[in-house]
Amino acid sequence: MTDEARTDDAMIVLKDLSKAYKVGPSTVRAVDSVDLEIPRGQMVSIVGHSGSGKTTLLSLMGGLTKPSSGRVIIDGINIWNLSDKEMSQLRNEKIGFSFQFASLMPTLNAMDNVSLPSTFSGRPHDNSRAVNLLKLVGLEDRIYSYPEQLSGGEQRRVALARTLMNEPRLILADEPTGDLDEETEADILEIFRRINGEGVTIVIVTHSRAVASQAERALRMHRGHLSEEADVGASRP
Amino acid sequence: MKRLGLLYLAAQNLRRKPFRSFVTIAIVGLAAGTLFSATLLIGSVDRSLEVGMERLGADLLVVPEGYQESGQTALITGAPTSFYMDGAVLGQVSSISGVDQASPQLFIESMVSSQCCTGHVQIVGYDPGSDFVINPWLAQNLNRTLNPDEVVIGSLILANKGEQVHFYGHNFDVAGVLDATGMGADESVFMSLDTAYLMAAESAQVAESPLDIKPGTISSVLVKIAPGANIDQVSQRIKTTVPGTMVITANELSRSVTDRISGFKRGFIAVDAIVWVMSLLTIAAIFSMIVNERQREIGLLRAMGSTRRFIFRLMLAEAVILTAAGGIAGIFVGGAALFIFKTVITSSLGIPYLWPPILTFVELTFITLSLAVFSGAVSSLYPAISSSRLEPYAAIRQGE
Ligand SMILES: Nc1ncnc2c1ncn2[C@@H]1O[C@H](COP(=O)(O)OP(=O)(O)OP(=O)(O)O)[C@@H](O)[C@H]1O
Ligand SMILES: [Mg+2]
Numbered sequence: 143m144t145d146e147a148r149t150d151d152a153m154i155v156l157k158d159l160s161k162a163y164k165v166g167p168s169t170v171r172a173v174d175s176v177d178l179e180i181p182r183g184q185m186v187s188i189v190g191h192s193g194s195g196k197t198t199l200l201s202l203m204g205g206l207t208k209p210s211s212g213r214v215i216i217d218g219i220n221i222w223n224l225s226d227k228e229m230s231q232l233r234n235e236k237i238g239f240s241f242q243f244a245s246l247m248p249t250l251n252a253m254d255n256v257s258l259p260s261t262f263s264g265r266p267h268d269n270s271r272a273v274n275l276l277k278l279v280g281l282e283d284r285i286y287s288y289p290e291q292l293s294g295g296e297q298r299r300v301a302l303a304r305t306l307m308n309e310p311r312l313i314l315a316d317e318p319t320g321d322l323d324e325e326t327e328a329d330i331l332e333i334f335r336r337i338n339g340e341g342v343t344i345v346i347v348t349h350s351r352a353v354a355s356q357a358e359r360a361l362r363m364h365r366g367h368l369s370e371e372a373d374v375g376a377s378r379p
Numbered sequence: 380m381k382r383l384g385l386l387y388l389a390a391q392n393l394r395r396k397p398f399r400s401f402v403t404i405a406i407v408g409l410a411a412g413t414l415f416s417a418t419l420l421i422g423s424v425d426r427s428l429e430v431g432m433e434r435l436g437a438d439l440l441v442v443p444e445g446y447q448e449s450g451q452t453a454l455i456t457g458a459p460t461s462f463y464m465d466g467a468v469l470g471q472v473s474s475i476s477g478v479d480q481a482s483p484q485l486f487i488e489s490m491v492s493s494q495c496c497t498g499h500v501q502i503v504g505y506d507p508g509s510d511f512v513i514n515p516w517l518a519q520n521l522n523r524t525l526n527p528d529e530v531v532i533g534s535l536i537l538a539n540k541g542e543q544v545h546f547y548g549h550n551f552d553v554a555g556v557l558d559a560t561g562m563g564a565d566e567s568v569f570m571s572l573d574t575a576y577l578m579a580a581e582s583a584q585v586a587e588s589p590l591d592i593k594p595g596t597i598s599s600v601l602v603k604i605a606p607g608a609n610i611d612q613v614s615q616r617i618k619t620t621v622p623g624t625m626v627i628t629a630n631e632l633s634r635s636v637t638d639r640i641s642g643f644k645r646g647f648i649a650v651d652a653i654v655w656v657m658s659l660l661t662i663a664a665i666f667s668m669i670v671n672e673r674q675r676e677i678g679l680l681r682a683m684g685s686t687r688r689f690i691f692r693l694m695l696a697e698a699v700i701l702t703a704a705g706g707i708a709g710i711f712v713g714g715a716a717l718f719i720f721k722t723v724i725t726s727s728l729g730i731p732y733l734w735p736p737i738l739t740f741v742e743l744t745f746i747t748l749s750l751a752v753f754s755g756a757v758s759s760l761y762p763a764i765s766s767s768r769l770e771p772y773a774a775i776r777q778g779e
Binding site: 232234247261304 | 384388395676678679680687770771772773
């Protein structure tokens with residue numbers, strides 16, 4: 143009962159969450175017994191060495207991979223109790239993913255890529271919103287460009303615009319500023335801050351100190367274990 | 380404002396790999412085209428036999444001994460022949476019990492240079508007094524008998540009613556054009572026996588290569604048997620009592636065509652079965668390839684909120700678009716090929732041919748297309764299911 147009460151004001155609740163992979167005879171515990179609660183509207187950064195399990199954790203948060211054990215509760219819903227349709231709807235409407243690697247559909251131009259999430263939500267198709275989002279990430283002149291005609295950083299920004307398309311309440315961003323210069327990184331950070339100001343919960347996996355320092359709360363992954371970082375200006379309630 | 384729907388995504392994917400899409404379409408097209416054109420051919424032969432036999436109007440055909448084969452060929456394909464026997468045969472045949480009506484015909488090959496026609500045509504002289512094949516048609520369509528120097532022509536003879544045709548130095552008025560039968564009659568010219576004898580007699584003076592046909596000579600006797608009589612028995616009686624003759628029965632005629640086409644039918648069934656199986660396997664291989672190379676995209680679509688169902692339908696749609704396109708292409712190309720090579724095919728196989736009614740076309744088009752679409756669905760089913768089952772994160776990682 144107390145679980146339910148606490149879950150109510152949390153965007154993300156992870157309970158004793160683990161993800162293990164069998165690789166040959168051994169088992170890799172990519173995420174190991176993680177407990178976490180992220181309140182609505184919080185901006186959280188996750189840092190950690192390569193291979194520490196950051197991407198795996200983020201995928202668990204978004205229901206992209208099934209946990210080996212434990213629970214994932216998003217906005218009060220234990221997501222692995224959902225049907226495929228309900229789960230898809232949740233991903234589509236509540237969550238915006240931004241992936242570590244280039245993640246655009248190669249057959250669609252920038253505008254169509256940004257619009258894509260709205261296709262799955264049955265909303266009236268709205269190109270002007272896609273164009274506005276491209277403007278937001280500074281790519282208003284690349285609307286009709288195909289991914290192969292865009293630089294790595296431009297592709298990443300298109301993907302970010304796509305993340306925002308359905309106005310998600312939760313954004314899960316895996317190294318969103320990975321190959322961007324400092325100036326563009328600052329622009330992107332500004333966008334994150336703005337939508338965070340509108341109450342959107344944001345989890346950013348990053349290697350960048352600048353990005354990490356913007357978050358009100360910092361977490362660290364180490365060999366599948368998650369811990370709070372003390373030194374960032376955390377303002378936990 | 381366009382909507383980024385399933386079909387749009389599918390079409391974009393297919394456009395990305397034009398060569399592969401083309402190959403898939405071509406393979407299905409081959410299978411569909413073979414099925415379509417060969418079925419059409421076989422169906423047309425059957426139909427033509429039915430129509431042609433009915434139009435022939437006779438149960439038996441008496442020809443001189445040794446000319447059974449060429450008589451059959453002439454009736455079926457219209458390949459011109461000439462063989463002759465004495466007119467006395469008619470009387471002998473008529474008097475045999477079981478024979479209801481008997482009417483003589485005279486076959487004359489036209490010369491190659493005849494103005495009306497590109498090749499040989501068969502000139503057929505019939506006896507207006509006893510005929511039961513041309514007369515009924517004349518009664519129905521012209522309401523009179525033919526005048527001397529008038530002919531009626533088969534549907535494939537290049538002349539129209541009211542025009543003239545020329546044979547052996549004679550001009551003939553075309554009094555009518557017979558309906559298509561798909562058989563030899565389509566390439567024949569019919570005139571009365573007397574006119575034919577006259578033409579032969581006068582050819583000595585007016586023709587480049589004169590005919591040597593004495594009045595009273597005939598080529599065949601058409602026989603209608605009496606109600607209740609047995610065709611085989613009557614045929615046997617004719618053979619034994621009229622020396623120097625052979626009998627072609629309508630049954631034998633259609634059996635001969637059936638024989639000619641049965642090898643073709645069997646070959647076609649084997650070839651088409653192989654082609655379909657191969658195209659099914661190829662599509663299955665192509666689509667599991669597609670699924671493999673697109674795992675990451677599929678994972679991304681899932682992450683953005685597309686359901687398993689959507690992925691499944693997307694994969695299926697891509698396959699079905701290709702196979703439907705292949706089906707349509709096959710129907711067009713196969714149909715066109717049949718149209719163009721019809722004459723070559725039918726004359727080399729020695730079979731009759733009559734285009735089927737439009738409804739058959741529609742039916743066959745529908746069946747072929749359904750089969751193509753069905754093949755696409757079936758062969759992409761496994762890749763479609765397995766791609767929709769992928770866990771998004773695993774799919775994205777594997778695609779990396
Ligand atoms: N499908 C898998 N099969 C086996 N091992 C896996 C699988 N996915 C992840 N791992 C392992 O789990 C661990 C965590 O991987 P993860 O991608 O989460 O790391 P990360 O922190 O995101 O690393 P990076 O900073 O390099 O992106 C790694 O050791 C990785 O090899
Ligand atoms: Mg990672």
